[in-house]
Amino acid sequence: MITLRTWFTTTLFAFSVSACSLIPEYQQPENPSPLPARQDASTDLNATDIGWRDFYQDATLQNLIDQSLSNNRNLQATALMVQQLREQYRIRRAEQLPMLDGEGGYTRQRFSPGANEFGQSGIFEQYSVGVGIAAWEIDFFGRLESLKQAALSDYLAQEATLKSTQLTLVAEVADAYLSWQASLAQLKLSESTREAREESYALITRRYEGGLSSELALRQAETALHEARIAVAQYQQQANQNFTLLELLVGQPLDQDDYPVNWQTTGLLRSLPDNLASDSLLQRPDVQAAELSIQANNASIGAARAAFFPRISLTSSLGLAADTPGGLLEGSNRTWQIAPQFNIPLLDWGVNEANLEIAELQKELSVVRYQEVIQVAFKEVYDELQARETLEDQLTAQQDLTEATARSLELAEKRFDAGVDSYLEVLDAQRSLIDAELAEIATNLARLRNQLTLYKALGGGLLAETISP
Template identity: 55%
Template sequence: MINRIIKPLLCASSLLALAACSMAPHYERPDAPVALNETAQSEKMAADIGWRDFYRNQQLQTLIEQALENNRDLRVAALTVEQVRAQYRIQRAQLLPTLNATGSGTRQRVSEAISETGESYIAEQYAAGVGISAYELDLFGRVQSLKNAALEQYLATDQARKSTQLSLVAEVADAYFTWVSNTELLSLTENTLKARQDSYAMVKRRYDSGLASELDLSQAATALHSARVDAALYQRQLATSFTALEVLVGTSLDADNLQTVWNDEVMLADLPDAVTSEVLLQRPDILQAEYNLRSANANIGAARAAFFPRISLTGSYGNANPELDNLFDSGTRAWSFSPQITLPIFAWGANAANLDVARLQKDVNIAVYEKAIQTAFKEVRDSLQSQSTLDAQLEAQQDLVTASARSFELAELRYQRGVDSYLEVLDSQRSLNTAQQALITMRLAKSRNQLTLYKALGGGLQEHTADQETNQVSFIP
């Protein structure tokens, strides 16, 4: 008997849920706010290059691996994805009726005043069965729209996790490069300090012998103390950059075991020369913005469905008997079926306001989506434009260091022979030191530009480079 009543009810409810119409507008991807390049793609996209193949330095690879395992921000992002996924499962479950088993018992004394026999007595009632409570027939797609919105939110959250991973990989690389640069700057400053200590000792001997003036001695002392100040400054910067690297990696590091020498050949790999801007649409942050837009579009369907009747079903089937021992005897079967329809008449504009909110939220998400595309386009364009100028600037800076070193060498010889004053030596030494510092900074800027371009093109999600045939990007509708 239970199968003849409950099973048809469940099947009918499921069919109604599947056949429900949707009030959500047809989704169309907004036009890009920038002109996308339609040129042919290169054989390998930057997003297809694994971070182990792009970041060639073994120590940096180890740091990135540790960060992916221990970083708290990435852990929070992953847990948030699981949380939103559970919320989607909750919303999806509302499409089908919930079947509950119930059992109840009542025992009460009926007073003489209300007893039909004029005598008090003890009344008992026991029941057991299964039932469906307030299941909504989704005739106008309200529950379906809410389920679709929850699904898009889940997908958006997953893309946010991927964006967090992209940022983390780039930040670890940037922090490592910054630490290496600060190490080289401190080493350069310590060498400069040692040279100026030797220069001061030399000038002091010449001063004591009457071959140098007090002005020369004061200038040498000024240069020495300036180098001491710089050494303290770079020591502080080095400690700060190392702490930042430890925070990103999420564990303690041993600075003595990290490489402190810059080697351009083993730091970064080259990126593809030809890049189509259509690739930007597959960036996690842009996909996140689009999923949020699709979620807002689905919420419009739920807001529209609120103007139409809402039908809910409540039913039960089981046994009832005044005696617990005979609860499941023949003749004790009982059932109930209670449909309910609710039609909004006067909501004082609440439903219309909810619809306006849903539409405005969609407009907001369109603007956010367009802004994400503009930001991605700017990041890629700026990095590409900076690439050639940074190469030329780095080459020129290297030539400047060579020329400054020769100038300093000649200035020292001329001073030792009494041709020029010590001020010429200080100027040449200062120029050489500035050029060497700028060279280190320029190497850091070039590496930062490369890793920024790699991140801007969506690189950093995969550990190893994927084959072009097996890594086609697909959009989840």
């Protein structure tokens, strides 16, 4: 007679002898694009250790980043995918354990006279209660363990993708805000130019009406005025589009009146160290996600290998059965059942081999993609480091050009007032000055973009506060 202890002992023994892993030993792929080693690692922090609140030093920008982390729909969707894969991992982990179900039933049946040896009809009743395990797979060859490991790696990879999405979002909000502020500065400059040309056009009109200026000068001033009006409309459109993009990234409507023009080129961003750790790229979340995908596919190979071996499952139950409800209280009415089953693949026409080949190819593909992610990350960092070396020189030259064109305009206006040159020289000098001033704003924006893009490329933007060295 089987007892409850014996039944549980048999079940636990089956569980204890399971899970022989067929997962290949994992080896980290070679880094195809290492950065130069840092000369003195004690002097500077990695970008990953610098919190975005310390890197982006403008209070308004910090507030916008805070809002985006709470409201951005793309970030929320990625977070939901993380939760979904976490629950999938829980399911895979639970599949390794026997599912214990409570059972109960009542049967009432009439027998005909010809259905029994006594030739009598009758009504049969039976009540039953118990507990049971239905078709629990005993993981002798690690199929379920492999699927669990793959699900865990998928979950962790998606979690790393969430972090990568946050890095991108922080950088995009900063870029959109700075671009919007720069376009507002260019719009303000264009409006000032339009106002100045309106005054010039009015002055030339009066001189023309007094016979002191030619119609050619009048039409040239009129043309310059229309050019300025067009520029104002263009920069207004650009500012509107940048603000709309900022609203999309933040995830909620913004009031432009709460964000006045505040274009400044210093004190916005924290300087990044010149020395870079050779392993900094490996800390990027997208690189980590790519490596976790390799591990997930590596575990899937174990599950594909296990499909070649028998699959063993166990169904068992223990309970009481009687013809009256009161009889369920009698120990002599115990019932039990143990039904092990196995399934051996004999002829599958190459399906298991094809599944194993697919799993191995999937791993090879994930390795290639991992190395590609590293190469892209290296290019992003390398491009921004090279740009940083030239943007400062470019900005200095641009500032010198602005000063030179301002002086040229001053001289052209004096020569026109003295009647030495035509108004065309004044217009040329005005165009050169406005182009130089607009280009200076654009160069300052490019320099700021270089800093924030390098910060993001090095994995910065995940932490809110800087880690103390």
